Amino acid sequence: MAIDKRVSSAAEALAGVRDGSTVMLSGFGGAGFANVLIRALREHGAKDLTLVANSATHPLSRTHEIVESGQVRKVICTAARGRGKELSPFEQLWKAGKIELVCLPQGTFAEAIRAGGAGIPAFYTPSGFGTELAKGMEVRRFGGRDYVLQEAITADLALLRAEHADRFGNLSFRYAQANFGPMMATAAKLAVAEVAEARHAAIPPEQVHLPGVYIDRVFATEAAGR
């Protein structure tokens, strides 16, 4: 049967997602948020989620919608501070003990996700050594320098945003849209991409930024294309 990973609705893109899932959300610096799928996740209603996202509070991401709806019990991120003086919805729930928080250095966060998709259970990194974020982490010396041991992060679901997809799930990203998306797709059991446009015809090999074998479902938010 001819492979075709395109689905026709955001709801279909999230079919089968369960309570208690670990969900990776791409996006950084304002680019790459799968905001259509994040809203669909709110509408889907899955509860007790662990989010793996660079920021819990980025104003251009809709992450706050699933935080406010009470679907999230834990966040693994590098940034969890709201911009204003008033506490963000995330900060309120965190201070109230309703959401657990793990904050990692961004490079450790990125590498742990890559490791999750690359079959590396753990690696050593210099980042964070000697800081509060590395408290309790195993330390080891290589070549006269101290490193901390970080374990891989994997997920049940990854939601990422790309510019173009084809029916094979191949993706191409626009500028800084990729950020955490490619690794998150490799580290999740189910990887779903929202894209501006999804075509039947294959993206030429040299324009593929993430091979479709990592992507399970594609939802086109603007034009289905042919």
Place this chain on the structure above:
Amino acid sequence: MAIDKRVSSAAEALAGVRDGSTVMLSGFGGAGFANVLIRALREHGAKDLTLVANSATHPLSRTHEIVESGQVRKVICTAARGRGKELSPFEQLWKAGKIELVCLPQGTFAEAIRAGGAGIPAFYTPSGFGTELAKGMEVRRFGGRDYVLQEAITADLALLRAEHADRFGNLSFRYAQANFGPMMATAAKLAVAEVAEARHAAIPPEQVHLPGVYIDRVFATEAAGR
């Protein structure tokens, strides 16, 4: 001063390379060998080299020339078997105790080089566990599975082949030409690329496969271009 990493001869591309260097050579499956630079390395004459190359004996690579010339004292690779029944030059020198050999699983080899360029001093991998190649390696269990600890590999020099370069050292590869080249460039103090064509004008951002910040020198084997 305007950046321009293009050099006008293969000898210039290797200026300053010292005896005792660790040298990474890209190439796999017949593609990506920097054969012009490998010959230049033979002519340069640096001795006591440690080679890091996928194969010590690939018939399409000129690696054998620097092996035969006696410049190599150690090889780190995944394949060191000549094709014929007679021993290859490498195998003869290895059997005679003139060249030391470390053979790694190819994924471990690739990841150790990536780690070398990515500031990861060591990582755990499942590959090789329980085999002769993992003899003496530290073993650790994560999630009920056994892994071995592999340290990163770095080098003094990397020689790689790409299709196009610009004056910034940005590279684009053709099909399977990349293989180990990009990571080797990240893991070496001095990274030199030979390319079919090197232009003054920048490769468009979306066509850059390896950012020029990793490349120190570029030598065009066919056309200098403008």
Place this chain on the structure above:
Amino acid sequence: MTKLSRHQMAWRAAQDIEDGMLVNLGIGIPVLTSNYLPPGRDVFFQSENGVIGVGPEAAKGQDDPNLVDAGSRRITLREGASVIDSSWSFAMIRGGHIDVTILGGFEVAENGDFANWDSRVPDKGPLVGGAMDLAACAQAVWVIMEHNTRDGRPRLLERCDLPLTAVRCAKRVYTDIAVIDVTPAGFLVEEIAEGISRDQLQARTGAKLAFAPDCRVLRAPAIDEAGSR
């Protein structure tokens, strides 16, 4: 006794490749399986040098020295293909993203231990390549090998004699006379060639065999090997 040829063994393994799978084929007999996929199965073949979507070998004159597989064959790409570097390629392999790897083998033990990289040829250098990563990390490892060595010794054993490629990894073995699953209880024969009895098969095997309740006859069509690659 109707032994399968190399191409027939490849054909038999190809019948078990499922629609949509990502498959890595070792050099030798395994790479032949891509010629025998049942119609209607849409499969991506990965080569560990970074090609995802290996197509047929390139015709002379239309080949590109940079479009090769891990065995240095000049290949084409199928629709939807892409190419990645070796770091990505082995991240894909080690990360468990390969559904099946089909590998040639020397020995398989009843606990799934697998030996295919070092046949102890005296004086020759080692050659492991990607075999250990593939064997340790693919979701399923299928082995294609003759049931016995040239001098008649069994390749399916209680314990491997040759240096291991990976521990407890082989899931299924396609030989010239049988198809055998590696189960937690040991070898389980799923198919057996025409004209060979269960006792004869057991006699040619170095470990205890169990037979599936629906154990079938191993059959493959006649293949014109001159016309195939």
Place this chain on the structure above:
Amino acid sequence: MTKLSRHQMAWRAAQDIEDGMLVNLGIGIPVLTSNYLPPGRDVFFQSENGVIGVGPEAAKGQDDPNLVDAGSRRITLREGASVIDSSWSFAMIRGGHIDVTILGGFEVAENGDFANWDSRVPDKGPLVGGAMDLAACAQAVWVIMEHNTRDGRPRLLERCDLPLTAVRCAKRVYTDIAVIDVTPAGFLVEEIAEGISRDQLQARTGAKLAFAPDCRVLRAPAIDEAGSR
């Protein structure tokens, strides 16, 4: 006493950026330094979201929501730029490929310990981003910060009070009244603002200062900040 403005501090740091460097600029004052590079220095600015070769901010109407830096500014690319994913970007940072990172700071200790990520604002969530990777792994860490806090306490200390970003990493500190190197022997003043004595500088500093034999006057040109970003 001639204190430097924020833009003048950025200008001063920019004068030390060498031709051909790969530089990462933190948000706040550091990002201003890109406006003040001396003529003839060809530099690539890296942003940890994967942009290599950040150019000036995009003009309104010519911006692209996907072409942003780590601070979510809509930017342009310089000639020779490229864009990589976060895994590559932090491989670049952690691998020591960044020649200099210029970061805002809260505190620097005389052994190079550096604090810039957690000012202990009560109740607010943590925000570390890429600061720890940059501080721990760049070839050189330069810090731009006011010499003293608003209530007059020193930011250059024997030991940091605030939670560390990285240990023993800061190489140079640009303040509004001095340029100070962090050496194995502690703080070494390279430049001191006009109208402030060595004793006055020492009094405003929380650790022992040494003065370079050629200690110079810290000067910066007048900058029309309304016209600059």
